[in-house]
């Protein structure tokens with residue numbers, strides 16, 4: 001049996017996700033952006049919330065924990081490295097840990113940078129990656145707490161996951177990410193193709209999520225910090241990819 005993922009909008013530009021393990025009937029909210037849309041999705045599906053998996057401490061990912069937990073008694077799992085910043089965590093996890101949701105096993109990977117303790121949840125059997133603000137479609141979260149070296153190293157590990165992996169990220173930022181990506185990597189055919197798809201999805205009011213990791217490996221400049229053409233764009237030919245990554249991140253911040 002499989003993992004079924006329900007995708008819905010929450011807050012102004014967050015995604016909410018329910019991950020439902022068919023075999024056991026367990027259902028996890030991935031992050032807790034807003035109680036209303038999460039409860040509505042549960043009701044629509046007829047699922048009961050049993051778990052809440054938290055990626056990082058930002059308010060738009062944790063605000064509904066208390067309300068959901070008191071309504072459902074769900075187990076709350078989150079990053080040990082941010083335990084002092086997140087209330088109501090029952091279980092603390094870090095890189096290399098496994099979170100079980102019935103028959104589904106999520107590997108926990110540390111992805112520091114957006115926040116220092118940010119983690120992502122990877123179901124390697126079903127091919128689902130819940131990346132929150134560590135990896136967006138055609139972009140990455142702002143580097144609020146980390147430094148370029150570890151942030152790039154975390155992304156390299158995500159990049160090593162199979163191409164067919166479906167990525168569920170925290171926000172619908174794809175269209176503006178595409179504009180920036182095209183400005184620094186204009187000859188990239190995979191990027192141009194993805195940007196066209198994104199434009200048409202958004203024109204139809206559809207989400208650009210989930211997206212196959214394999215497409216993003218070719219099109220997301222932040223996953224291509226070791227590509228010669230991006231180093232060249234920033235006058236950094238031969239430099240450490242982490243340095244190119246830092247230049248791309250800075251470029252996006254000022255775009």
Ligand code: ZN
Nearest residue numbers: 058114133141
């Ligand atoms: Zn965030």
Ligand code: FE
Nearest residue numbers: 058060133170
């Ligand atoms: Fe966020």
